[in-house]
Amino acid sequence: MRNATIALAALVAAGCNAGPYCDGEAADDALMAAAPGDVVELGACEVMGPLRVPPGVELAGQTGTVVVAPRDSGGVVLLGGPSASVVRDLEVRVEGRIGVLFRGGGAGRMERVRVDARRGIGMGAEGMASLELIDVELIGPVDEVNASDARWLRVLPAPIDPASCPGPGACDCEPGAIDEANEQLCNADGRWATWTATFGLVLTRVASADLSGVTVRGFAEWGAVLTDSGVRWVGGGVEDTLGVGVRQVGGTLDLEDVAAERTHAGLRGARPYGIVTTDGGRLEGLRVTVSDNDRYGVLLSGATGLLEDLVAERNGDAALWVAGSDDFELCGTATTLSDNAFAGAVVVGSSGVRLADGSVAATAEQERPVGALGVLRVGDGVHVIDATGPIQLQDVTLSDNDRSGILVDLGSMGTGNVTFAGVTVSGSGAQLGAVAGRPGGAGQLTAEAPAGWDSGITRSGAVGTNDAMFTGSISAVTESLPAAVAGAGDPIAVVAPMF
Secondary structure: OHHHHHHHHHHHHHOOEEEEEOOHHHHHHHHHHOOOOOEEEEOOOEEEOOEEEOOOOEEEOOOOOEEEEOOOOEEEEEEOEOOOEEEEEEEEEEOOOEEEEEEOOOEEEEEEEEEEEOOEEEEEEEOOOEEEEEEEEEEOOOOOOOOOOHHHOOEEOOOOOOOOOOOOOOOOOOOOOEOOOOOEEEOOOOOEEEEOEEEEEEEEOOOEEEEEEEEEEOOOOEEEEEEOOEEEEEEEEEEEEOOEEEEEEOOEEEEEOOEEEEEOOOOOOOOOEEEEEEOOOEEEEEOOEEEOOOOEEEEEEOOEEEEEOOEEEOOOOOOEEEEOOOOEEEEOOOOEEEOOEOEEEEEEOOOOEEEEOOEEEOOEOEEEEOHHHOEEEEOEEEEEEOOOOOEEEEOOEEEOOOOEEEEEEOHHHOOOOEEEEOEEEEEOOOOEEEEEEEEOOOOEEEEOOOOOOOOOEEEEEOHHHHHHHOOOEEEOOOOOOOOOOOOOOOHHHHHOOOO
């Protein structure tokens, strides 16, 4: 009560500004007593959270302000309303569950905030009408050097509810337990897991989110998880994720000058992706970069999209994988898919797909497991399988791809579904230029190409002769997905049930 009285007196004296505060309880009392339009200031000091920001109130820090999210709670919780709740100019250190949480509908804004997430989630928002994130850094503990550490084999963002061991003698610990050092948690399987930061940015049912200069780096499972939200993201990106960089489930995502780089596989064996869009989502991007990811660059599964001037380089598997889509376009003269392994672009089980204007070069032949097909050895620039409707390649240049520039499954739809205009394939070695066939068994395509199927393709170098001599069969991706794409669940419900 004494703290509340002090806070109210400070508000009266200062008008619409209060502080600066270094005591967490006093700062929280001042925030809860503030009216829309008020600013509550924090000092150049460590302030213990959680701090609650009502609708229309602004929480402002300064150089040296650090809000600490304790182990059983969060750092800053903003309650949305008719006018935006705001947090700006400070750092949040997450020792527990979540750094910054927006909740309750309405509007919110975060400016010039750095979140050092050692556990839990960097930043989350749920059920908001509008959200602005400007010059925000969300930083986790994973980096390029430690990504293969054994400590990341099993991870959890927060303790789970106590439970019995799922089977007699099957557990190393009782699910829900915490070790004496407060560094490991027992998971639902009865195995010790590292208590760490697993999610960077989580947006769930946010109607309109504008992100400008947002960087997410170093999280142990997911960089950004965007579910049923409308997101525009300009500048920044996601890097050094041990898992999936950007996971879009439904909704819309519009990227401009954003990079998804260095997603790591680590010791888990799970397939990491730079960007994944599923569940009817719409992905659009201008000058997006996906590079140096251990496995896949961009995957669209059951989704639609438009990517202009995409740069996808040095990805361990296909730079671009489009599966089960009925509307996708890759275009732009600056589009470059180069030095990737397995394939530059795979289009499978899709229609209404157009690949135009750019170049696909230097794809390395590589063996990879593909779903139920087992291990396939592929090294193609563009790989088109099971076209369910029109697929077009136009003004695309393909050069020096290890196995072939273009591989096309003509299937039962005939030659009309896959068409070419102004396409050039070249190579100086034993690689093929453009070859076609029909499924000849699981993971195989048998060379069988009627005259005229390749109208619109120009071959140069050795590939013309190599194509003319090609017979037999060739390995091909004859199923829609590289693997089932894992879901992220509802991390906010797990990490922040108390708010």
